[in-house]
Amino acid sequence: MDTIASLFSFITWPVSWVIVQFHTLYGAIFGDDTGWAWGLSIVSLVVLIRICLIPLFVKQIKSTRNMQVLQPKMKAIQERYKSDKQRQSEEMMKLYKETGTNPLSSCLPILAQSPFFFALYHVLSAIASGKTIGVIDQPLLDSARQAHIFGAPLAAKFMDSEAKVQALGASLLDVRVVTAIMIVMMSASQFFTQRQLMTKNVDLTVKTPYMQQQKMLMYIFPVIFAVMGINFPVGVLVYWLTTNVWTMGQQMYVINQNPTPGSKAQDQYLGRLLKSVTAHGEVRGRTKRNTVKRIVSKGSDRNDIERKFITGLAKLGFAAQEDGTLIKSDTALAESESGAAQRRQQPKRQTKAQRQTGAAQQAGAKDTDSTESGSKTSLQKPDASQDDKPKPAGKPASGSSRQAKSGQRKGPQRPKHPSKK
Incomplete structure (x- = not known):
């Protein structure tokens, strides 16, 4: 670690100068x-570096989202040209160029922060060794060592010997308890930063190896930090803990x-936005209007969450405009109600067993009705009307149900099994 830190010794003077300026301010208090x-x-x-x-960080967010969207296309290219x-x-570089995506953009904040991290480590190591450095x-x-x-x-570090810790005017137990708590x-x-990214801010409709990779990193990074943390001075642990908390809060805001x-997270956000529209009758804030504007511009490419939001606006009697504002629209309300009525009128889909049972019952009911109608016809006495002409003898009545056609069995037919139809 000392060798790596020495590579960034050129930035130790600016880092030490910033620390001294802040120390002058806080030392007076x-x-x-x-x-x-x-x-x-x-x-x-840390705060100053992260603000810069x-x-x-904004580029990192855009790059990460573009990478998530491109995962299906990247997978198709890999399958097509796997040999x-x-x-x-x-083809990958062409895809990146067309979409304006840079895979390295997601690593920019970490890469940009690394020189400051190693420079601070170099400064604190010099303080531990009793050497002046930078300004x-x-x-x-002497003040920093006290x-x-x-x-x-x-x-002090977690792995320092008791003699070295005593030379700094502290006990080994205090150093190990404080450093252990800070490492945890x-x-x-x-872990929490990576977990909230995976559970709330990932497109659940896209199942790609990228998501599995991020899920793996969620468990690997905390272990790496724990292993490396035992060799970090307390000042570096303060630095790294502060930057992790900043990242967590910044990500929660995004x-x-x-x-x-x-x-x-989008489902929850649009739900809150719909409640705000219900309460105020308009979209308040430029950021929210830009969100509605992006959803409107997508048109038929909206996802299920965005379509549900547009439907919710229509139920409230609003229609979203291209500039992100809302207008009252009775047509949108009527279309929403008619669409809901049509969805309610749609019959419930039956299972295969229910369809077979229903078909068998219908077939049995038809045969029963035909049998009953035939028996009633045969039992009724024909009226001795003068208009009725006597039928010639020897010819059976065409309407009689007792006379069966050739090749058919007499009496009511048994219903066929639905599977034989």
Whole structure:
């Protein structure tokens, strides 16, 4: 780790300068040698870095969503050109170019943050070794070595020996308890961040290997953080825990305000938006109007959640416009009610066994009706009307049910089994 950190030594001067400026501010409030002054300086460094990385985070979100949408097409290309790897790569690059997707965009925030992380590690390692670095001179070095966070020095590690910890003015038990709690919190925040991404902000209609990969990373990343955390100084653990909490909160905001289409989060978001329209009679806020605008522009390409939202607006008597606003529309309400009535009038689909039973009952009822009608005809006495002409002898009555056709059995016919029809 020290070798990797030394590769980013060129940025240690800016990082140390930012920490010293924040330390000057917090030192005036809490005291120069307190853990609060140095700890909050590290936290403020994280906040400053993450604010600068917000544009990259927006690109990461767009890239991740585009990758989710492209997964079915990518899978089709892999199946089509599985025997030609060069053609497969060419088609993949062509697909990325046409859609404006960059697979590396999802890693930009981590890559951009890595130099600051290793530079901070380099600074804290120098403090632990008693060496001045960057703008941290000897007085600031002595102040940082005296700073403790809940009894653990900023430069102490979980795996440090008792002699090294005592040289920093602390006990080994305090250092290991504090670092263990911070490692667990760091791993738990990483797991929760990845879990809420998989359970709420993933398009459930797209089942691809990409989702399985993300699900695997949900369990691998916390383990990696736990293994690496035992070799991190307390100051680096403060840095990494702060950035994980920031990422978790930032992602929660994105999921609630700009969810992935087709995800559970989008269903919840549009449900809240529909309640807001019911209460106020309009779409409030530019972000919400942009959401309605995107749904309207999709037309027939809307997913089930978006179609349900448009139907809900129609039931309220509103029609969404291309600019994201709503207008009162009796036609939309009438179409919604007529569509609901048609859906209610549709007969319930029967199972195969129910259809066979119904067919057998209908066949039996027809045969019974024909038998009863034939018996009634044979038992009734013909009226001795003068208009009726006597029928010639020897010729049977054509309407009599007692005379069976040739080749047929006399009497009522047994219903055939439905499977023989």
